[in-house]
Amino acid sequence: MAKIAYILLCHKDPDAIIMQAERLTAAGDYMSIHFDASAKSEHFRKIRTALADNPNVTFARKRIKCGWGEWSLVQATLYAIEAAVDEFPRATHFYMLSGDCMAIKTAEYAHQFLDDNDKDFVESFDYFESDWIKTGWKEERLIYRHWFNERTQKKRFYAMFNLQQRLGWTREIPADIQIMIGSQWWCLRRRTVEWILDFTRTRRDVMRFFSTTWIPDETFFQTLVRHLIPEDEIDSRTLTFLMFSDYGMPVTFYNDHYDLLLSQDFLFARKISPEAKELKSRLGRLYAAHDVEFQISNEGRSLYKFLTGRGRIGRRFGMRFWETESSLGRERELMIVVSKKWHVAKRLLDQIRHVMNVPTIEYLFNEEGAPLPDLGGIQATLEKRTRHRRALMRMLFEYYDTDRLIICMDPSNLDLMHDFFSDRSVTRMLEIECKFTDEYLIGHAHRVGLAGERTPQATLERLLPTIRNDLAYEGDRIRDAGFARYGRIRESAQPEENAEKLSEFLSISWEQGLRLAQTEYLFAD
Incomplete structure (x- = not known):
């Protein structure tokens, strides 16, 4: 021994x-x-x-x-x-x-x-x-x-x-x-x-x-x-x-x-x-x-980073000098779908493809494996995409030969939203407000590394209010930013109410918006 x-x-x-x-x-x-x-x-x-x-x-x-x-x-x-x-x-x-x-x-x-x-x-x-x-x-x-x-x-x-x-x-x-x-x-x-x-x-x-x-x-x-x-x-x-x-x-x-x-x-x-x-x-x-x-769960460092990071919200990357004068183009329109539940936003984008002939790109600033065309290496990593976001978006507009593009973002990407809304192009945003059950929040804690397979239930229960408040805070920050051309659909709203916001965001008819709002299992986990 x-x-x-x-x-x-x-x-x-x-x-x-x-x-x-x-x-x-x-x-x-x-x-x-x-x-x-x-x-x-x-x-x-x-x-x-x-x-x-x-x-x-x-x-x-x-x-x-x-x-x-x-x-x-x-x-x-x-x-x-x-x-x-x-x-x-x-x-x-x-x-x-x-x-x-x-x-x-x-x-x-x-x-x-x-x-x-x-x-x-x-x-x-x-x-x-x-x-x-x-x-x-x-x-x-x-x-x-x-x-x-x-x-x-x-x-x-x-x-x-x-x-x-x-x-x-x-x-x-x-x-x-x-x-x-x-x-x-x-x-x-x-x-x-x-x-x-x-x-x-x-x-x-x-x-x-x-x-x-x-x-x-x-x-x-x-x-x-x-x-x-x-x-x-x-x-x-x-x-x-x-x-x-x-x-x-x-x-x-x-x-x-x-x-x-x-x-x-x-x-x-x-x-x-x-x-x-x-x-x-x-x-x-x-x-x-x-x-x-x-019960070894080993989530200490990621939990600390999460909790302390909430108190130091700032820009992830400073603007590079070549980006300060760049623009996506005055005639271009960038449409941003924002949702913490990525599967809900992806499900909506899938339905939009059936209604509109507009290129759609899923969480390109959040998912390393988001499907993107080869743009000479600028798309290779999340860090490169985020640092050169305007250049990346210009190249995507040119690659798809379009003046309208829809992308998904996580609510935590407020710095990117501010950057795109400050551009001379037209930027629109649609936030998807979802309900968060305890089961979903526990799964979220596991996905982002705040909890491990053996994290005690008591620890999870103490963690849930913090995560729930953090998600609510992200939504509040977006609304407090006062973005022009901002709309929100809610899981708790009737399809008719959401249809109005969808039609305004996508510039489509109310009937087409209702079709999207009535998508079966749109908000299901």
Whole structure:
């Protein structure tokens, strides 16, 4: 049975550290603590005194001051690992933690998971080929030497960087090393950790290289594991659930996140808010529990993105300079059918084809596989279509040799609607207002990744009002936009009422509009 030695780097909140150590070791696991040398000495004494009689807790032989982006974080980790290897010969795995992490599974579950998966869990992606670094320095982290802390010694940090740039003073990456990158939260087997320690003693050249790289905690262990361990024994993922906001800041979890955290396919989560007393208490009791079954749905990241995205509504893409003066053409008419229920809009378009000789295109800005002609590659991806929407629409008008075109859009595409209505061409819109049953909303949650096959019913029930309100809000935004030539048909309206709106939208007779409105099963799910 697996036994875990937790490697804990911390610098504050001694009471929380003591509780964390007692909880994790009570189940038979171990902990090695490095408490930052720059923190209050009385806090460290308090931790040592409280845990002095716990045989499953040890401390790094040496304490150093740690700084973000510095080698000191890696060195502190190595000190804690060395102590754990020496003190806990029965430890089979070594798991990197911070003081903000908490278990979201039982010890029983974690041990069985590690027994069933004989691998090292560490994010390990090719430094240069992957897109792990989204913005900012990439090669500069490695080929220049960084002696100063970027946050506390900013002037010196950038002065030395600029000097090296001017002098062309770069260095080579060790020839036999492929630099990898990933999250610093890993879980490694004992053999792997022992090999890493041996490597640090024999390869001083590699140690010198990493000691002056920038943010080495994202590259050091990730590179060495890949260098020392066969690829089929590495699972390139972290077992710690963490998310980042659009601004690169870690997402913090609170009391009402308990069920969401338990349903994620991870063993730990960070960051837990210091104020989330109830959450910490419940998770603390969980680790020592037995025979707990977990329903893994893994919808946490998509749910977070959905909920936070509702509060930041803006343009998906800024206008490109060549589009600001472009137009679909003053004599052309673009007709947009808007519906959240895509199958209803597609069903209506199918009937329109029997009434009118006008080209119709389904959700071209929402469905990657929407049938489109070959337009030289501009139609290849959703991103290209959206970024070059006016150029795409002009090409479609020309391809079909028509001055009238009908397309479908999702209500979330408000930015595109504004763009087309601001054009010199004639733009019309028909919104289809549908009823949304709980069953439909649950299906919608599954389709867009807000829920998984095993999402608990209780979670779905809490999610439904949010989804329903979000769909209603999308419709309200469209109506509040005050678009000219806007009409709406409703599932709850009589066919005669909808016929009037259809005939106005399509410029057809009322009788033809009634035929469309009376389409059998038009609104059926």
